[in-house]
Amino acid sequence: MARRIVVTGIGVVSSIGIGKENFWNSLINGKSGISDVSLIDVANFKQKRGGEIKDFNPVLYMKENEAKKYGRASQFGIAAARLAINDSKVMLSQLDSDRLAIIMGTTMANIRELELIDEIWTRKGEDFLKSDPIPKYPSHSLAFSIAQELKINPFCMVIPTACSAGNYSIGYGYDLIKSNQAEYVICGGADPFSRITFTGFGSLFAMASEKCQPFDKNRKGMMVGEGAGVLILEELTQAVRRKAYIYAEILGYGLSCDASHMTLPSIEGIVKVLRRALISSGIKNSDVDYISAHGTGTKANDVAESKAINVVFDGRKNLPVSSIKSMLGHTMGAASAMEAIACVLAIKHSIIPPTINFETSDEECEIDCVPNRARQKKIQIALNNSFAFGGNNACTVFSKYLS
Amino acid sequence: MAHQKIQHKDVRNNRIVITGIGVVSSIGIGKEDFWQALKQGKSGIKPVTLFDTSSMQSKLAGEIADFKAEEILGEKGLRNLDRATKLALCASELALHDSELKITEQNTDHIGVVLGSTMGSVRSISEFDKEGIMNGPRSVNPALFSNTVINSPASQISIRLQIKGLSATISSGFSSALDAVKYAIDCINSNKSSAVLVGGAEELCEQTFKGFYKLKLLSASRKNDKEMICPFDVRRNGMILGEGAAFFLIEKLSSAINRKAPIYAEIIGYGTGFDYKSVNRYRFDSCGPDKSIKSAITSAKINFSDVSFVASSANSDVKGDAMEANAVKKFFGVKKIAVPAIKSMIGETFSASGAMQLAAAVLMMKNQFLAPTINYDYADEQCPIDCVPNEGRPLKINYSLVNAFGLTGQHSSLVLSGGRI
Amino acid sequence: MKANSETVIEEVRQLVAKIIETNPAKVDLDARFEDLGADSMMMLEILVAVEKKFKIEIPESDLPKMTSLKEIINILNSR
Numbered sequence: 001m002a003r004r005i006v007v008t009g010i011g012v013v014s015s016i017g018i019g020k021e022n023f024w025n026s027l028i029n030g031k032s033g034i035s036d037v038s039l040i041d042v043a044n045f046k047q048k049r050g051g052e053i054k055d056f057n058p059v060l061y062m063k064e065n066e067a068k069k070y071g072r073a074s075q076f077g078i079a080a081a082r083l084a085i086n087d088s089k090v091m092l093s094q095l096d097s098d099r100l101a102i103i104m105g106t107t108m109a110n111i112r113e114l115e116l117i118d119e120i121w122t123r124k125g126e127d128f129l130k131s132d133p134i135p136k137y138p139s140h141s142l143a144f145s146i147a148q149e150l151k152i153n154p155f156c157m158v159i160p161t162a163c164s165a166g167n168y169s170i171g172y173g174y175d176l177i178k179s180n181q182a183e184y185v186i187c188g189g190a191d192p193f194s195r196i197t198f199t200g201f202g203s204l205f206a207m208a209s210e211k212c213q214p215f216d217k218n219r220k221g222m223m224v225g226e227g228a229g230v231l232i233l234e235e236l237t238q239a240v241r242r243k244a245y246i247y248a249e250i251l252g253y254g255l256s257c258d259a260s261h262m263t264l265p266s267i268e269g270i271v272k273v274l275r276r277a278l279i280s281s282g283i284k285n286s287d288v289d290y291i292s293a294h295g296t297g298t299k300a301n302d303v304a305e306s307k308a309i310n311v312v313f314d315g316r317k318n319l320p321v322s323s324i325k326s327m328l329g330h331t332m333g334a335a336s337a338m339e340a341i342a343c344v345l346a347i348k349h350s351i352i353p354p355t356i357n358f359e360t361s362d363e364e365c366e367i368d369c370v371p372n373r374a375r376q377k378k379i380q381i382a383l384n385n386s387f388a389f390g391g392n393n394a395c396t397v398f399s400k401y402l403s
Numbered sequence: 404m405a406h407q408k409i410q411h412k413d414v415r416n417n418r419i420v421i422t423g424i425g426v427v428s429s430i431g432i433g434k435e436d437f438w439q440a441l442k443q444g445k446s447g448i449k450p451v452t453l454f455d456t457s458s459m460q461s462k463l464a465g466e467i468a469d470f471k472a473e474e475i476l477g478e479k480g481l482r483n484l485d486r487a488t489k490l491a492l493c494a495s496e497l498a499l500h501d502s503e504l505k506i507t508e509q510n511t512d513h514i515g516v517v518l519g520s521t522m523g524s525v526r527s528i529s530e531f532d533k534e535g536i537m538n539g540p541r542s543v544n545p546a547l548f549s550n551t552v553i554n555s556p557a558s559q560i561s562i563r564l565q566i567k568g569l570s571a572t573i574s575s576g577f578s579s580a581l582d583a584v585k586y587a588i589d590c591i592n593s594n595k596s597s598a599v600l601v602g603g604a605e606e607l608c609e610q611t612f613k614g615f616y617k618l619k620l621l622s623a624s625r626k627n628d629k630e631m632i633c634p635f636d637v638r639r640n641g642m643i644l645g646e647g648a649a650f651f652l653i654e655k656l657s658s659a660i661n662r663k664a665p666i667y668a669e670i671i672g673y674g675t676g677f678d679y680k681s682v683n684r685y686r687f688d689s690c691g692p693d694k695s696i697k698s699a700i701t702s703a704k705i706n707f708s709d710v711s712f713v714a715s716s717a718n719s720d721v722k723g724d725a726m727e728a729n730a731v732k733k734f735f736g737v738k739k740i741a742v743p744a745i746k747s748m749i750g751e752t753f754s755a756s757g758a759m760q761l762a763a764a765v766l767m768m769k770n771q772f773l774a775p776t777i778n779y780d781y782a783d784e785q786c787p788i789d790c791v792p793n794e795g796r797p798l799k800i801n802y803s804l805v806n807a808f809g810l811t812g813q814h815s816s817l818v819l820s821g822g823r824i
Numbered sequence: 825m826k827a828n829s830e831t832v833i834e835e836v837r838q839l840v841a842k843i844i845e846t847n848p849a850k851v852d853l854d855a856r857f858e859d860l861g862a863d864s865m866m867m868l869e870i871l872v873a874v875e876k877k878f879k880i881e882i883p884e885s886d887l888p889k890m891t892s893l894k895e896i897i898n899i900l901n902s903r
Contacts, residue, residue, distance in 0.1 A: 044539045044540055045540050046540075097677075098698075107552055107553075108528075108551075108552075109553075109574075111528075114525070114528065114529060114532070115532055117529075118529055118532045118533050118536060119536060121533065122533050122536050122537050123536075126458065126613065127458075129613070129617060130617075131617040131618050131619075134614045134617055134618055135618065135683045137614075138521045138522060138574070138576065138811070139521055139522075139523075139553055139574040140521050140574045140575050140576040140579070140811055140812075140813075143575075144575075144576070144677075144679075144682050144811065144812045144813065145682075147677060147679050147682075147812070148679045148682045148812070150679075151679055152679065153676070153677045153678060153679055153690070153691075153694075154677060155675055155677065155813075156575060156677050156812070156813050157573060157574075157575050157582060157586075158521075158573075158574040158575065159571060159572065159573060159574070160523070160552070160553035160554055160572050160574050161554045161570075161571060161572060162552045162553075162554055168571060172586070172589070175589055175593050176589075178593070179589065179592060179593065195532065195535070196528060196531060196532050196535075196551055198540075199531070199532075199535040199540045199543055199548075200531070200543070200545075200548035200551060201548075202540055203540065203541075203543050203544075203545040203548055203868075203872070204545050204548060204868065205868070205884045205887070255568075255569040255571075255595060256512075256567065256568075256569065257515075257516075257558075257561045257566055257567050257568060257569050257570040258561075258567070259511075259561045259562050259564075259565050259566055259567050260562065261562075261863070261865075262549040262555070262558060262559075262562070262865070263548075263549055263865065264864065269567070272512070272567070388552075388554070389549050389552050389554070389555070389558070390549070390552065390554050390555055390557070390558025390559075390561070390570065391558060391561065391562070391570070392554060392558065392569075392570050392571070479845055480845070482842075482843075482845060541872070541875065541881065542872075542876060543872075544869060544872055544873075545865065545868045545869060545872060546865050546866070546868065546869045
C-alpha cells in the first residue's frame with residue numbers, strides 16, 4: 001500500500017505578515033510587502049525598495065541569548081519551524097528522532113554574517129575581524145540551528161538550490177516519507193535580505209525600482225525580499241491516527257535541469273519539470289485547477305513561464321496562474337516554500353491569491369494571472385512552480401485531501 | 404471532480420554501484436596518480452601560495468600546486484569560473500570519462516548531478532560583495548553574480564556535460580559529500596534518475612583559511628605549536644586545510660551490467676547521526692558518530708566483524724580524532740581494525756572530505772591495499788586504534804566503512820562492498 | 825571624449841575580444857558581437873567593462889545598441 005504524504009502544519013515569516021493567519025489575510029487582500037530598504041545602505045544604489053520584514057522580533061520565538069547565536073536566516077527558519085510545529089500540534093519529544101528530518105532550502109543562508117565580515121575587512125582591516133560571526137555563516141547552519149534550538153537530533157540537510165530550494169526541500173521531505181525513511185519532516189526555506197543579492201540583480205538590470213509586476217507588459221524586473229516558510233509533512237496514517245488537521249496532500253513533484261544558461265530560463269526545461277510533476281503525481285494536465293507561478297516579474301521569466309504553461313496545458317483558458325511575488329518580492333530560497341503555503345491555504349479556503357500591480361496585459365504572456373483581486377474557486381489540485389539560477393527547476397503538486 | 408487514485412509508486416531499493424571515479428587532489432590529479440600517492444604515503448601539505456599568510460602563524464595547506472583546469476576542460480568557457488567550480492568540473496569530467504557512460508539526447512533526462520558543498524565558493528561570494536562595498540554597486544561584474552550561489556558549480560557541471568535530469572547541491576557541513584551520495588541514491592530509488600554524477604568539492608581560499616584560523620581550529624593557531632597534520636598522534640594540535648574534488652558515477656547495478664560498465668564497489672549502507680550538542684564543537688562522547696556507524700552497518704545488513712577497515716575522517720584535531728577513535732573502539736574493539744586517515748596526506752577538505760575518503764576507500768578495496776596514516780610517531784592512549792602508521796600494507800578487503808565526522812553537528816557514514824557483485 | 829582615436833578603438837577591441845574569447849583580429853568595427861559568439865551575459869560584461877575603463881555610466885537603454893565595436897565607439901563619442 002503506497003504511503004501518502006500530507007501537510008499538517010505551516011509556519012511563515014513574511015513582509016506581509018508573520019504567522020499563517022496574517023500571511024493569508026494579506027495575500028487575499030493583495031497587500032504589498034514592498035517598502036524602502038533599511039537593512040542595507042542603499043545610498044549608492046539606483047533602486048531603493050524591496051520586501052524587507054520590518055517587524056520581526058526573534059525573541060518571540062527563542063530566548064534572547066539563543067537568538068544572538070544565530071544569523072537572520074536561521075532566526076527566520078527557527079521562528080517558522082516553531083510556528084509550523086505548534087500548528088501541527090505535535091510534541092516533538094514524543095517523536096522518534098530516527099524518523100524525523102529537517103530539510104531547508106536557501107540561496108544565501110546566513111549571508112548577513114559574511115556581509116558584516118566583508119564590511120569590517122574592507123573598511124577597517126582584517127585585524128578587526130571577530131570570530132563570533134564565523135560559525136553562524138556556513139549554509140548548513142540554517143537547518144542545523146533549528147535542530148540546535150529545538151534540542152532534537154533529526155536527519156538535517158540544507159539544499160541551497162537558490163530560487164527553487166523550497167520546492168527541492170519539500171520534495172525531498174516527500175521522498176523520505178514515501179520511501180519509509182521518515183514519518184515527520186520539517187521542511188521549507190529561508191533567506192534574509194542580502195546586499196549581494198540586491199547588488200547582483202541590479203547588475204543584471206533585472207530589478208524593478210517601484211513595484212513587482214509579474215506578467216505585466218511594462219514589468220521592470222524582480223524585487224528582492226526575505227522570509228521563511230516551513231511546512232510539516234507527515235505520513236497519512238500517522239496523521240489520521242493522531243487526529244491531525246490535514247491541510248492538503250502532496251501528490252508528487254518534478255525536477256529538471258536546463259543545462260543551458262546560468263541566469264536565463266529555458267522553455268524546454270520548464271516544460272519538462274511541469275510534465276514530470278504531473279507524471280510523478282499520477283494526474284492529467286486537465287486535473288490542475290491553479291498554478292502558483294514562479295512569476296518573478298522579469299522580462300525573461302514571465303514570458304518563458306507563460307509559454308511553457310501553454311505548451312503543457314494546451315493553451316487552456318480557464319487555468320489561473322498567479323504570482324505572490326507581486327506582493328512579497330522574490331524571497332529567494334524561501335519563495336517556493338512560501339508559495340507552497342499559499343497553495344495549501346488556497347486549497348483550504350477555495351480562494352486564489354491575486355497577482356497585484358497588474359495594469360497592462362502582455363500578448364507574450366497569454367495566461368490568466370488573476371489580476372489584482374483574489375478569486376473564489378474550488379481547488380482540487382494546485383501546482384507550485386520554481387526555476388532557479390543554473391537551470392534547477394522544481395515543481396510540487398498539492399491536492400485537497402480526501403479521506 | 405473526483406480525485407484520481409494515486410498510482411502505486413515503485414520505490415523498492417535498488418542495488419547501487421560505483422562505476423566511475425574522478426579525483427583532483429593535492430597529491431595527484433586523476434584516480435591513478437591519486438592512488439599511487441596514497442599508496443606511497445605522499446604528502447600534499449606545503450606552504451600556501453594562493454594568498455598571503457604572513458599575518459598568521461598557520462601557513463600550510465594541502466594546496467593543489469599549479470592547478471590547470473584547462474588541461475582537463477579545454478581552453479574555452481573557463482574565464483569567469485571560480486576555483487571551486489573548476490575543481491568540481493574537472494573531477495566530474497574525469498569520473499564520467501572513467502565510467503565510459505556517454506550522455507546522449509536519449510539518456511540525459513535520466514541522469515543527475517549532485518554536489519556536496521557547504522561554502523560553494525565563499526571566495527566568489529565575498530569578493531563580489533567587497534567589490535560592491537569598495538567601488539559601488541555599478542562596478543561589479545554581472546557575469547560573476549551567478550558564482551555567488553552555492554549551487555553554481557553543480558549547475559556548471561550540468562551545462563558542460565549536458566545533464567538534463569536533475570541538479571542538486573547538498574550542504575551539511577563536514578558530512579556534505581556523503582549526504583550528497585545519500586541524496587543521489589534516493590534520486591535513483593525514487594526513479595528520478597538511473598545514474599547520478601555525485602561528489603564533493605572544496606577550494607582553498609583566504610576566506611575559509613582565515614575563518615578556521617580565527618576559530619583556532621588550525622594547527623599552530625593557538626600558540627607556537629609546530630604546524631603539522633598528524634591524525635591520532637599525541638602531538639596533534641589542530642587541522643591543516645586542504646582542497647580538492649572527487650566525483651563518482653553511481654547507478655543501478657542492473658544498468659551497469661547492461662552497459663558492461665566497470666564496477667568498482669557497491670554502496671550497501673548509509674548511516675547518519677546528528678548531535679545538537681556537537682554543533683560548532685567536537686565532543687569526545689558525542690552520540691552522533693555512534694549513531695552514524697551503527698545505522699550504517701545495520702542498513703548494510705552485515706556484522707561489525709565483516710568490516711576490513713574504516714576510512715577515517717580524523718584530521719589532527721585534538722578532540723575530533725579522539726571522538727572518532729572512541730566511536731570506532733566501541734563497535735570494533737581496540738586495535739582490531741585498520742583505521743587509515745588520508746587527511747594526514749591531503750589535509751581537511753571540509754565539504755569534499757567525505758568524497759575524497761570515499762575515493763580512497765574504493766581504490767584501497769580495488770587494490771586490496773591499505774593506504775597509511777602518515778606523520779604518526781607517538782601513540783595517544785585516547786586513540787587506541789591501528790591507524791596503519793606511515794606505511795601502507797596489503798589486506799584482503801570485502802567491506803569497508805567510510806566516515807565523515809566533524810564539528811558541524813551531523814556525522815555520516817557509508818558502507819561499501821567490494822566483493823563479488 | 826575623442827573616441828575615434830586609434831588607441832581607444834584598440835582598447836575597446838581588446839576588451840571585447842577578451843570577454844567574447846575570440847581573436848581581436850576578428851573584432852572589426854562592423855562585426856556583430858552576436859555573430860562572434862557573444863551571448864546576453866557577455867554583452868552586460870562588455871557594458872560594465874567599458875564603463876569602468878572610461879569612467880562613464882552607460883544607461884541600460886543603451887545596451888541593445890551595443891551590437892558592434894562601431895556602436896560602442898558611437899556611445900563613447902556621445903559622452
